[in-house]
Amino acid sequence: MKITLKIWRQxxxxxxxxxxxxxxxxxxxxxxxxxMLDVLNEHLxxxxxxPVAFDYDCRExxxxxxxxxxxxxxxxxxxxxxxxxTCQLHMRCFKDGDVIEIEPWxxxxxxxxxxxxxxxxxxxxxxxxxxxxxxxxGSAPEAHSVPAxxxxxxxxxxxxxxxxxxxxxxxxxxxxxxLFTSAKITHLANLxxxxxxxxxxxxxxxxxxxxxxxxxxxxxxxxxSVCPKLIPLESIGQLNRDLFASLLRGDGKAxxxx
Amino acid sequence: MSVTYKSxxxxxxxxxxxxxxxxxxxxxxxxxxxxxxFEAKLVNPANRRKLTIIIVGTGLGGAxxxxxxxxxxxxxxxxxxxxxxxxxxxxxxxxxxxxxxNYRNDNDSxxxxxxxxxxxxxxxxxxxxxxxxxxxSTQIIDQCVAQGVPFAREYGGLLDTRSxxxxxxxxxxxxxxxxxxxxxxxxYQALERQVAAGTVTMHARHEMLELIxxxxxxxxxxxxxxxxxxxxxxxxxxxxLATGGYGNVFFLxxxxxxxxVTASMRAHRKGAYFGNPCYTQIHPTCIxxxxxxxxxxxxxxxxxxxxxxxxxxxxxxxxxxxxxxxxEEDRDYYLERIYPSFGNLVPRDIxxxxxxxxxxxxxxxxxxxxxxTQEGVEQQRRRGVYLDFAEAIGRMGKKAVETxxxxxxxxxxxxxxxxxxxxxxxxxxxxHYVMGGLWVDYDLMSSITGxxxxxxxxxxxxxxxxxxxxALMQGLSDGYFVLPNTINDYLAAGPFEKIDExxxxxxxxxxxxxxxxxxxxxxxxxxTVDSFHRELGSIMWEYCGMDRTEEGLMIAIDxxxxxxxxxxxxxxxxxxxxxxxxxxxxxxxxVDFMDLGELMCIDALHxxxxxxxxxxxxxxxEDGEALRHDDEFxxxxxxxxxGDGQKPVLHREPLKYEAIELKQRSxx
Numbered sequence: 001m002k003i004t005l006k007i008w009r010q011x012x013x014x015x016x017x018x019x020x021x022x023x024x025x026x027x028x029x030x031x032x033x034x035x036m037l038d039v040l041n042e043h044l045x046x047x048x049x050x051p052v053a054f055d056y057d058c059r060e061x062x063x064x065x066x067x068x069x070x071x072x073x074x075x076x077x078x079x080x081x082x083x084x085x086t087c088q089l090h091m092r093c094f095k096d097g098d099v100i101e102i103e104p105w106x107x108x109x110x111x112x113x114x115x116x117x118x119x120x121x122x123x124x125x126x127x128x129x130x131x132x133x134x135x136x137x138g139s140a141p142e143a144h145s146v147p148a149x150x151x152x153x154x155x156x157x158x159x160x161x162x163x164x165x166x167x168x169x170x171x172x173x174x175x176x177x178x179l180f181t182s183a184k185i186t187h188l189a190n191l192x193x194x195x196x197x198x199x200x201x202x203x204x205x206x207x208x209x210x211x212x213x214x215x216x217x218x219x220x221x222x223x224x225s226v227c228p229k230l231i232p233l234e235s236i237g238q239l240n241r242d243l244f245a246s247l248l249r250g251d252g253k254a255x256x257x258x
Numbered sequence: 259m260s261v262t263y264k265s266x267x268x269x270x271x272x273x274x275x276x277x278x279x280x281x282x283x284x285x286x287x288x289x290x291x292x293x294x295x296f297e298a299k300l301v302n303p304a305n306r307r308k309l310t311i312i313i314v315g316t317g318l319g320g321a322x323x324x325x326x327x328x329x330x331x332x333x334x335x336x337x338x339x340x341x342x343x344x345x346x347x348x349x350x351x352x353x354x355x356x357x358x359x360n361y362r363n364d365n366d367s368x369x370x371x372x373x374x375x376x377x378x379x380x381x382x383x384x385x386x387x388x389x390x391x392x393x394x395s396t397q398i399i400d401q402c403v404a405q406g407v408p409f410a411r412e413y414g415g416l417l418d419t420r421s422x423x424x425x426x427x428x429x430x431x432x433x434x435x436x437x438x439x440x441x442x443x444x445x446y447q448a449l450e451r452q453v454a455a456g457t458v459t460m461h462a463r464h465e466m467l468e469l470i471x472x473x474x475x476x477x478x479x480x481x482x483x484x485x486x487x488x489x490x491x492x493x494x495x496x497x498x499l500a501t502g503g504y505g506n507v508f509f510l511x512x513x514x515x516x517x518x519v520t521a522s523m524r525a526h527r528k529g530a531y532f533g534n535p536c537y538t539q540i541h542p543t544c545i546x547x548x549x550x551x552x553x554x555x556x557x558x559x560x561x562x563x564x565x566x567x568x569x570x571x572x573x574x575x576x577x578x579x580x581x582x583x584x585x586e587e588d589r590d591y592y593l594e595r596i597y598p599s600f601g602n603l604v605p606r607d608i609x610x611x612x613x614x615x616x617x618x619x620x621x622x623x624x625x626x627x628x629x630x631t632q633e634g635v636e637q638q639r640r641r642g643v644y645l646d647f648a649e650a651i652g653r654m655g656k657k658a659v660e661t662x663x664x665x666x667x668x669x670x671x672x673x674x675x676x677x678x679x680x681x682x683x684x685x686x687x688x689x690h691y692v693m694g695g696l697w698v699d700y701d702l703m704s705s706i707t708g709x710x711x712x713x714x715x716x717x718x719x720x721x722x723x724x725x726x727x728x729a730l731m732q733g734l735s736d737g738y739f740v741l742p743n744t745i746n747d748y749l750a751a752g753p754f755e756k757i758d759e760x761x762x763x764x765x766x767x768x769x770x771x772x773x774x775x776x777x778x779x780x781x782x783x784x785x786t787v788d789s790f791h792r793e794l795g796s797i798m799w800e801y802c803g804m805d806r807t808e809e810g811l812m813i814a815i816d817x818x819x820x821x822x823x824x825x826x827x828x829x830x831x832x833x834x835x836x837x838x839x840x841x842x843x844x845x846x847x848x849v850d851f852m853d854l855g856e857l858m859c860i861d862a863l864h865x866x867x868x869x870x871x872x873x874x875x876x877x878x879x880e881d882g883e884a885l886r887h888d889d890e891f892x893x894x895x896x897x898x899x900x901g902d903g904q905k906p907v908l909h910r911e912p913l914k915y916e917a918i919e920l921k922q923r924s925x926x
Contacts, residue, residue, distance in 0.1 A: 012838070030548040032673075038553055038788070045786050045841065050832050053840055055341060057514040059554045061669070062439055063345040088672050113485055114838040121462065124342050128454040132447035133406045137326040137738045140397070140404035144361070147415025157408035157433060160440060164344055193406050 001027045001096035005040065007052055008103040013111050013119075019101070029092035033076065034059060034066060036091055053115040061088040061228065064163030067170070068116045069103040074167035074226045085165060085228040105170035109177065109213040120166050122212040123180060129208035130201040131184040133193050146192050156190035159183040161229040168223035168231075174215030179223040181209045182239035183231045189242055199246035206243055270815070270860045274907040277531070277896055281700035281744075282386040287372075287917040291390045294700065295743050299750035306331035307457075309749050312479055312494040314466045314521050316343030318438075318730060319713030320500030321445035322737025328452030330742060332749075335492060336449065336458055337481060339465045339516055339843075344446040347502060347514040348713075348733055351438025352559035352666070353422060354430035355402075355730040357395040362419055366427040368392045373918060374425050375728060378605055379693070379721020380870035380886065381920050382534070384894065384913060386700055387718045394739040395731050399431055401738055405444040409433050421603070422561065422726040430727040435559050435665045441730055445737070464490075465843065466521045467771040469497065469528050469709065472763045475754060476525075476709035480771045484843060487836040489771050491764050495752040496708045496745060499525060500737065503692040503714040505538070507851045507858065508803070509795025511689035512544060512557040522696050522715055523850035530704040531896035531909060533697035533717030535854065536862035539724055539871045540804050541690030542609035545673055546624055546642045555688040556673055558666050560726050563602045563609070565650040565659070566683075568593050570643050574620040581623070581644055581682045592616060607723050607871045607884075610687035613643045614804050615882075617686075624684045632800060632810040642684035651679065687804065691729060693720040693871065694858075697896040697911075701744035702736060705896070708748060712736040717894065722870025775835050778845045783828030787845045790825050794818065794848070794855055802859050807875045811863040818856045825852065857897060857906060864908065867891045888920050 003024045010017025024043070027036055034056050041051035057065040066086040070076030076089045094100065102116065110118040148156075160183070168179035185202050188194030194201075217236055224233040283293040301309065309332050313324050316338040324336040338346065358371040371392035376383055399417070403409065409431050410418040422430040433440040452458040463484040470478035470491065478493040504519035505511035526532050543563065545556045569589045571577060576584050592612055594601040602609075616622060617639055624642030631637060651659050656679060660667070667678045674684075695717040702710045702718070713733040720728065757764060801807075801814035825848070833839045868877040868884035869891070877885045894911040 028549055028551060031551050032553070035551045035553050039551055042786050042788060045830055045832055046784070048832070051841055053838055057340055057345055057516045058347060058350050059515055060350055060512075060556050062350050062436070063340075063347070063514060065340060065345045082668075082672065084672065088669075090673070090675070092675055117838065120341060124344075124450060124453075124460075124462075127447060127450045132451040133404065134451065135401070135404040135448075136329045137322070137401060137448075137742065138397070140400040143359070143400045143403040144416050146403075148411055149415050150411045150413050153408055153411045153415075156406070157410075157440075160408050160433075160443065161436060163439075164342070187408065188406050191406050191408065193404055 001029065001091070001094070003027050003036070003094065004099040006099065006101045007116070009052070009115055010112050012114055017112065027091055029090070031091045032059065032087055033070070033089040033091065034087050053117050055117050056087060059087045061085040062163060064165040067105060067165045067167055069105065069170060071101050074105070074170040075228055077226045083226070083228050083230055085163070105166050107169050107175040109175060110166055110169065118166070120164070122214070123164050123166065123177070125212055126177065126181055126205055126208045127184065130197065130204035131188075133188060134197060148192050152190040156187045159231055159235050160187040162231050163229055165228065167226045167228065169214065171222040171226040172215065173220060173222065174218060176217045176223070177209050177212075177214035178217035178236050178239065179227065179231055179233070181205050182235040185242055186235040186238045189238060198242065199249055202239060202242040203246050206239070267864055270863060271905050271908050274898060274909045277909045277911045279384065279386070279699045279911065281703070287385060287389045290386055291393055298744060298747035301746045301750050303331055307333055309333065309752050310335065310494040311496050311498060311745070312337070312492055313498040313500060314479065315346065315500035315502060315715070316446070316449065317346035317348035317500060317502055317713060318442060318445055318733030319715070319737040320498070321346070321442065321449045322734050323498060323500060323712060323741050324458050325445060325448035325452050326738055326742045327745070328449070328455065328457035331457065334452070334458040335461065335494065337461045337464045337466060337479070339484060340462060342462055343449055343460060344443060346442060347517055348730065349439045349442045350512070350514065351730050352435045352557070353561045354420065354432035354437045354727040355398065355441065355734070356422070356429050356725070356727045357399045357431060357731065358392055358429060359396055359399060361417065362428045364427045366429050370427065371395060371429065375719070375725055376721065376918050378723055378725035380723050380884070381721065381888070381892070381915070382537070382869050382913065383719055383721030385915055385917055389917070390740065391719050391732060391735050394735045397739060398731060398734045402441060402444050402734070405448060407433065407440045407444040409440070420561065421564065425725065432561075435561070435663070438730055441734065445734070467524065467774070467846070468767040469525045469706070470757070470764055470767045471528055471706060472757050472761060473755070475707050477754065477757055478764070480767045482771065485838050487834070487839065489768060491759060491768055493757055495749055495754050496710065498710045498712060498741065499696065499715050500712040501715045503695070504851070504854055505689045505692055507794065507855050508689040508798045509792050510547065510552060510555050510799070512541060512555050515554060518847040518850065519854050520847050520850045523854055525696065525704065525706065525709060527899050529706050529899075530709060531697040531898055532694070532857060533894050533896050534694040534722070534861065535858045535897065536802065536865065536872055537693035537722050537870065538689060539606055539691040539693060540610040540687045542606055542613055542687050543645065543685045544688035544690070545670065546684055546686040547627070556669065557688065557690060558670060558683070558685070560606065562645060562663060562666060565654070565662070566602070566645045566647050567591055567649055568602050568609070568643055568645055570616045570621040570623060572621070577621070577623050577640055581646070582648070590621070605723060606726065607873070611804050611873060613685070613687055616643055617641050630800070632807065641686045643686065644682040645685045646682040647678065648682070689799075691724055693717065693722060693724055694861075697894065701747065702741055703744075703748065710741060710745060712741060722872055774846065774849070775842065778829070778831050778842060778849075779835065781826060781829050781831065783830050785824070785828050786830055787841055787848055790821065790829060791844070791848045791851065793821055794852055797821070798855050798858070802855070802862050805873055805875055806862050808863065811859045814859045815856055815863070818852060818859065822852045825849070860906065861895055861897065865891055865895065886922065892920065
């Protein structure tokens, strides 16, 4: 099929960017969206034009490295019948003659590096603030010494599947990173091993979230609707409950490392 | 079966001295690790922060080692080419992680896991390393549970386990079909905790381009900042490579697109021996190729083989029929037929090769693809076999199948546009894992003093074939428990002499990195980097894939040499170094893949036996099974680089089996 692409081109983080139009005449419906961009880049290279920079790695929807806004929706959610990452979106979701707009995540906390590539290191800093259980290697007790109720363990797993792609922030009108932050809070809060640091963790991570320039959450819900891993909006409710509980208690000092 | 060989090995390599692992202590295999830990020299906790360790890679091995060495108090610098350490491709492992917990009370033990791993590796792994792997496996599960890894649990709140390819006990711990993701995030969180604590400095979007060796010791690396193009030298007392596997030498593989062999090859060029490069694992359950544009292949966990049944039509004429309408008697459940006791759970190499044979025989399913055989004949073949859940859905109900395999079925549906609950999936083997890697001793130190290699990047634990659910085990074993107990033996002599940007070895390494980039940018030819990579991949797949021959491998070596020559005169790399330049990144990686591909073919050529994932057509039993030649080849092939265009030197490390008796593997 034939596709018209309008792609955000920006030389570097300080440059002024703009949309540029390309025609692609040899798109197959079996291609993934990123394979379609590969084909474009092969053409551009041979025409002596600079290829479009975009992030990718696993191309099986699990590493979280890829992610662009397609026709206004992160990961092309409006074009896909099911939640997806950009790499798992296939061209069979489009039809001959379509015009596709491709832009980077546009939000202040993820500055553009080049073209469609952004800097998401702010997510790492939220995890550094407390998204872990403080257990040094070698000091763990026997795995079966602490049973974990299956329903809660399953709940922990459901949110632990977050891939840190950043689509939630890109979709949010406030540029909030609350879905990402709450996924980690909810994951660790539902396991017995996560309890000792539970209240410190939520305080520290929410503080880091705010310090890194993410906006506040107003329960719009766009985040959960584009999440490729179906992290539910309720996890933000869990975060809020935990945060409220932590403010009423004065557990300990700062969390380890922060 | 007698074999006639045509090539003269001397045309491709020369034979050097045998080598030996000098670090595993004497005594019974069960005592070696405890003895080694006791005998290793220690570093006083107060001195650790004066010692700098560079770790390249943040997968299970690299992140686990970074976190653990940071906790111990060393000054750790960790590098990865991705935008954050959480992306490393360990994240894509689906099935599970083995551990000899014997929670199922089904005769499992450390010794059995050790035995299964040696046997699964077709008696080409080093006994001492494998025993240690089995021994620390139980601690890995404890550690991960304590970190909050949400493993699957039973209603009583205890951990669930399942059985996995090639073994008859249920020792595989899992987190739905995303075990690798959960283990990696656990290690990543531990690493970030150390970043916050200031013991680990993280350098994301940095790619290692050279190793710095000073007075015989690995003392640093040269990196390229992938955003600015800046070339920087970093200094340390020890260097650890945890850079993953090189399956992308085949272009199409289940590896991440960025997975590469550059760090390993740069070290190889400076003296690190490359162990068993030809040992490649071809995974039987991947989604078949759809066309020329294909950029990668997607694996579906082989846990699917626990309940799915693999078959092809008995009659090639049925290939295009709706599989649901083909009656039972016209189906060939070939693995159940040939291997009645293991059935669909035979090891990966056997399952893969049988799928290839069925398709070679004209009984494959799916679209016809045009291919050129090793003999140079163009033919059309269907490259797919059915993986059928109809029986399992009937037996367990759709709901139970969905609970167990739902995410895999969804993934299949998304990629192929077909519903696997309704119609059988089509699968075909794809390159998945490499058992080969840089040679290391029992301490995981390479042949370069002070350089260690972890996880898939080293050669040590899986012999000629890796068992399912053992890669995660090895990565975490190396990173959490082995390296942090061996590297101290070396670092006890440090800190070493100070080096800086005026040290000649540093200047040389930096200049080498610049030279290579300048050379790549200067060619300005007419062919894209990817087109060279694709061509290399198709050479490797055809001649150095599931079925290898003397003649084919010699053809492949010639083809790769010609391709390399064309690359350096005709490749087109756009842009400049001082920019975010993904084409330049890929070009550098393809250069190293071409060198590696040649070395793999030479290794495959010299190993005139079949073992594990290395199947030489000339060496098979009367029933077409892999035939080893223990009298000639019970050794690790460790290759030494001697210069571009020069023959590599083969060093053999004889494999000594003291605890386990060598047997011809049989899964019948």
